[in-house]
Amino acid sequence: MTRGALDAHVVVERRDGFRLDAALTAEPGETIAVMGPSGAGKSTLLAAVAGLERMTDGHVRVDGVELSGRRPVPAEKRGVVLLGQDPRLFPHLSARDNVAFGLRAHGADRTHARREADEWLARVGLDGLGSRMPRELSGGQQQRAALARALATSPRVLLLDEPLTALDPETAGDMRAVLHAQLALSRTTTVIVTHDAVDAASLTTRLLVLEGGRSSQEGPVRDVLAAPATRFSAALAGVNRVVGRADGGRWRAGSGAQMELAAMDADGAPLAALFRPADVVVEPAGEAQSVVAGSWEARVVRLEQTPAGVRVHTTAPAVAVDVATDAVADQRLAPGTAVRLRVDAADVRFVPCAEGGLPPAP
Structure with missing residues (x-):
């Protein structure tokens, strides 16, 4: 044929x-x-x-x-x-x-x-x-x-x-x-x-x-x-994808989450922040002397074993973090644990996204 x-x-x-x-x-x-x-x-x-x-x-x-x-x-x-x-x-x-x-x-x-x-x-x-x-x-x-x-x-x-x-x-x-x-x-x-x-x-x-x-x-x-358009596509690409909006040189996540990052000059534009799980740092909640730019409070929802260690899944917003196995024990990470996450602005890439699920523009 x-x-x-x-x-x-x-x-x-x-x-x-x-x-x-x-x-x-x-x-x-x-x-x-x-x-x-x-x-x-x-x-x-x-x-x-x-x-x-x-x-x-x-x-x-x-x-x-x-x-x-x-x-x-x-x-x-x-x-x-x-x-x-x-x-x-x-x-x-x-x-x-x-x-x-x-x-x-x-x-x-x-x-x-x-x-x-x-x-x-x-x-x-x-x-x-x-x-x-x-x-x-x-x-x-x-x-x-x-x-x-x-x-x-x-x-x-x-x-x-x-x-x-x-x-x-x-x-x-x-x-x-x-x-x-x-x-x-x-x-x-x-x-x-x-x-x-x-x-x-x-x-x-x-x-x-x-x-x-x-x-x-x-x-x-x-x-x-x-440029993954959904969280599933982002998971295929091995990155986190968090939807938010840029305003006044800052970007903040939607759905009431407190995640905020420096962003390009795109006021009012809906953007998705993309960053690798390995680029996220996890720290015990409340230990930071002050809120550092690019850091936010979150809560652990589940842990997954990976060939290189452990993938920690958090919520508000949903973000995956790759950590060494000993770090899980040292910080007593478990479902329900409150943590502070931090990512460097240089490790974040923004891509345009649809309006769905975004907070209203101020």
């Missing part, structure tokens, strides 16, 4: 009140990432494009051909392949025959299909393992075989629904490298649902962020991560 231009506007309404209303487009050979919190509608979006989820409204077109409508094109005839966390290999077929199955279904004779299957297995790093049954392969090897089976039929569109989530970090890293190489070689139009910003940054060119069934931000991956 030819590589596919994807044009989809998916509307799915469910009895439980959930509604997905999102547009997804991709040029032939382009790789797009879809990210969002749990329950945002990411898997539903892919399933609808693949023809496995009934749509309430909208359209799905590949190379200008309508696949939805009153008589939707069946999933098996769309030229769209969906690969999820479960490789779904046929347990009674060898790795070679699993890959050859799709080729046979597309009309290839047995000899040609098995030869092509071996070539694809070699491409994904499974050279010489074609005779093994799925139970004899590791999780990462099964996922590689599933990818080979998906790409062997030259689909117009490949949909990957968190294919690396079930793998350990080392195996996921190896599989990410395989994906990067094979997607570049095959030039297959690909949509990847992922929870890992590394996947978006290393494998894709554009990022669609879904929140609550709608697109909250879309654009080149670099642009989205450089």
Whole structure:
């Protein structure tokens, strides 16, 4: 099949009140990432494009051909392949025959299909393992075989629904490298649902962020991560995002929070302050002799272990702070603890934002 231009506007309404209303487009050979919190509608979006989820409204077109409508094109005839966390290999077929199955279904004779299957297995790093049954392969090897089976039929569109989530970090890293190489070689139009910003940054060119069934931000991956429009997008970029307003050379957070920082000359403008968790200093509340510019009172709401220490989440406003593990013990940080946070103005970047949630201008 030819590589596919994807044009989809998916509307799915469910009895439980959930509604997905999102547009997804991709040029032939382009790789797009879809990210969002749990329950945002990411898997539903892919399933609808693949023809496995009934749509309430909208359209799905590949190379200008309508696949939805009153008589939707069946999933098996769309030229769209969906690969999820479960490789779904046929347990009674060898790795070679699993890959050859799709080729046979597309009309290839047995000899040609098995030869092509071996070539694809070699491409994904499974050279010489074609005779093994799925139970004899590791999780990462099964996922590689599933990818080979998906790409062997030259689909117009490949949909990957968190294919690396079930793998350990080392195996996921190896599989990410395989994906990067094979997607570049095959030039297959690909949509990847992922929870890992590394996947978006290393494998894709554009990022669609879904929140609550709608697109909250879309654009080149670099642009989205450089100017996140929501707290979720900011978390992907590894930064705090606090919405506020600039006035008189000062910026203050909204929602009644006492956070205040020096700001550019943008009186009355709604701005979001962006800064890294590692750039925030946490101190015991009440110890400072005077309120220092760029400092504010907060309260700890939860602690999370990280590879480098502990991430302390605070509220009023919601800010994450990275600290060493021993600092948690020294300061007796725990949910409910009052603290004073401080960030240097040089470590804060301001970006324009929408008016929603801002305090009224004085």
